[in-house]
Amino acid sequence: MTRELSLLLERKLERRDDLTPDEREALREVLAGTVLKRAGEDIVSQDALVDCSSLVVDGFCARYRDLADGRRQFTQMNLPGDFIDLHGFVLKRVDHGVRALTDCIVAMAPHSRLKVLTARHPHLTRLLWLETVVDAAIHREWLLALGRQEALERMALLLCEIYSRLEIVGLARDFRFRFPVTQAEVGDFLGMSAVHVNRTLKVLREAGWLTWDGADIRILMWDRLAEAAEFNPAYLRLERLPI
Amino acid sequence: MTRELSLLLERKLERRDDLTPDEREALREVLAGTVLKRAGEDIVSQDALVDCSSLVVDGFCARYRDLADGRRQFTQMNLPGDFIDLHGFVLKRVDHGVRALTDCIVAMAPHSRLKVLTARHPHLTRLLWLETVVDAAIHREWLLALGRQEALERMALLLCEIYSRLEIVGLARDFRFRFPVTQAEVGDFLGMSAVHVNRTLKVLREAGWLTWDGADIRILMWDRLAEAAEFNPAYLRLERLPI
DNA sequence: TTTCGTTCTTTACATAGGTTAGTCGAACAC
DNA sequence: GTGTTCGACTAACCTATGTAAAGAACGAAA
Numbered sequence: 001m002t003r004e005l006s007l008l009l010e011r012k013l014e015r016r017d018d019l020t021p022d023e024r025e026a027l028r029e030v031l032a033g034t035v036l037k038r039a040g041e042d043i044v045s046q047d048a049l050v051d052c053s054s055l056v057v058d059g060f061c062a063r064y065r066d067l068a069d070g071r072r073q074f075t076q077m078n079l080p081g082d083f084i085d086l087h088g089f090v091l092k093r094v095d096h097g098v099r100a101l102t103d104c105i106v107a108m109a110p111h112s113r114l115k116v117l118t119a120r121h122p123h124l125t126r127l128l129w130l131e132t133v134v135d136a137a138i139h140r141e142w143l144l145a146l147g148r149q150e151a152l153e154r155m156a157l158l159l160c161e162i163y164s165r166l167e168i169v170g171l172a173r174d175f176r177f178r179f180p181v182t183q184a185e186v187g188d189f190l191g192m193s194a195v196h197v198n199r200t201l202k203v204l205r206e207a208g209w210l211t212w213d214g215a216d217i218r219i220l221m222w223d224r225l226a227e228a229a230e231f232n233p234a235y236l237r238l239e240r241l242p243i
Numbered sequence: 244m245t246r247e248l249s250l251l252l253e254r255k256l257e258r259r260d261d262l263t264p265d266e267r268e269a270l271r272e273v274l275a276g277t278v279l280k281r282a283g284e285d286i287v288s289q290d291a292l293v294d295c296s297s298l299v300v301d302g303f304c305a306r307y308r309d310l311a312d313g314r315r316q317f318t319q320m321n322l323p324g325d326f327i328d329l330h331g332f333v334l335k336r337v338d339h340g341v342r343a344l345t346d347c348i349v350a351m352a353p354h355s356r357l358k359v360l361t362a363r364h365p366h367l368t369r370l371l372w373l374e375t376v377v378d379a380a381i382h383r384e385w386l387l388a389l390g391r392q393e394a395l396e397r398m399a400l401l402l403c404e405i406y407s408r409l410e411i412v413g414l415a416r417d418f419r420f421r422f423p424v425t426q427a428e429v430g431d432f433l434g435m436s437a438v439h440v441n442r443t444l445k446v447l448r449e450a451g452w453l454t455w456d457g458a459d460i461r462i463l464m465w466d467r468l469a470e471a472a473e474f475n476p477a478y479l480r481l482e483r484l485p486i
Numbered sequence: 487t488t489t490c491g492t493t494c495t496t497t498a499c500a501t502a503g504g505t506t507a508g509t510c511g512a513a514c515a516c
Numbered sequence: 517g518t519g520t521t522c523g524a525c526t527a528a529c530c531t532a533t534g535t536a537a538a539g540a541a542c543g544a545a546a
Binding site for chain 1: 306308318365369377379385390391473478482484486
């Protein structure tokens with residue numbers, strides 16, 4: 001069981017650069033047990049000191065920040081294979097919550113173990129560092145989207161990004177994927193009201209760009225979506241560059 | 244000269260955690276020379292492989308992303324003492340440009356030297372990692388702002404953040420500071436048109452919350468601004484927590 | 487089966503903020 | 517001097533998107 005979890009982590013880091021047997025061994029020491037979180041539960045609560053980061057094994061979750069009057073913005077989607085709050089390892093105090101959008105299984109990585117790893121394995125440390133830096137690159141893409149792109153462009157970007165990321169971990173192919181998220185939640189990603197999410201989806205559906213039944217999404221015209229979003233997957237850093 | 248630069252860097256990292264004499268010594272090896280960039284010039288161009296990160300010694304610059312039709316979003320302000328593109332050290336390919344808003348002096352930190360440092364100094368590595376992670380925390384604050392806050396709230400947030408960050412490095416006090424940036428540039432930060440920046444400033448000026456003459460800003464009612472922005476400096480991670 | 491709570495969907499209406507098109511003044515070149 | 521450029525500022529108008537309200541569809545629970 002724990003063995004399988006380490007493999008998930010190994011495969012994730014190996015997409016970026018080769019690992020030595022020694023480094024693989026070290027990764028096996030990092031994960032403690034797993035925890036099940038129910039849909040709607042908070043995995044991390046806002047404004048807490050943390051001593052543990054976690055790896056999403058199964059399910060969808062999202063990082064969020066709230067305003068006093070209840071306005072909410074999701075700042076990042078976390079898919080299976082993603083490290084949630086790895087930045088918490090160096091930040092110590094996290095400034096936001098993470099919510100399970102569906103039932104989730106997460107594996108814990110205690111900071112004490114990560115610290116041992118970083119003391120002994122500089123290259124592995126840089127790979128973990130890279131993961132947090134890719135998160136920041138995704139943030140920048142969404143800063144552009146929220147600041148300067150319109151509703152339809154943002155929706156297209158979300159679909160392109162989620163499809164691409166799910167495909168990498170084998171959870172999407174042939175332009176189909178499951179995305180079990182309500183329209184209100186999509187609105188919290190895109191910085192728009194649930195009503196406008198609905199309107200925007202109607203336009204996309206009627207233009208024949210996609211179908212969206214329940215949680216099953218099928219993209220019919222990828223090129224149109226990618227063009228509308230000005231989607232360039234470079235920001236996901238899918239390239240393999242030794243570091 | 245180079246000695247003074249290292250001191251800037253040392254002081255920056257020491258705000259987060261103590262450094263050993265050994266670590267200080269290592270930092271002195273990191274910076275190569277300085278470069279002068281003129282206002283309006285690009286310090287880093289979009290979508291390039293980078294082999295060097297840089298430290299702002301003097302001046303203001305900003306990271307940006309553009310859309311094909313010219314819409315632009317600044318994703319981060321860089322003030323003196325900030326590491327520009329430290330994330331480039333692990334990311335290798337950067338996805339955005341950095342523009343000098345005023346004449347700037349920047350000190351270069353070649354990645355080859357940073358790599359030597361990370362191989363020998365795990366604690367220092369975590370401190371550098373932390374700097375990139377704080378950048379991401381600031382991104383998240385602005386994702387919330389751009390997604391869910393209104394023009395006036397965002398403007399208030401910008402003023403509170405810039406003042407706080409300038410104060411830390413001794414470039415602001417008594418609620419006064421120089422901010423030599425055009426209203427159009429402010430719009431590119433806040434995701435709004437220059438016209439609306441002007442309107443919003445007029446409201447703030449007439450309400451007596453601030454004065455803004457040329458590049459000289461004076462905040463008259465900090466509490467009002469902070470309340471409107473829901474400004475909580477926690478996201479800047481000013482706390483000192485050993486890592 | 488009925489009831490209940492979600493979520494999706496639509497309509498009608500309100501408004502924050504964009505766009506366009508200026509004026510004015512300061513700085514600068516010649 | 518004169519022209520030129522750039523930024524601050526304003527007004528008129530327009531539209532993308534928010535808000536409020538309600539019905540339809542669906543699954544879960546009883």
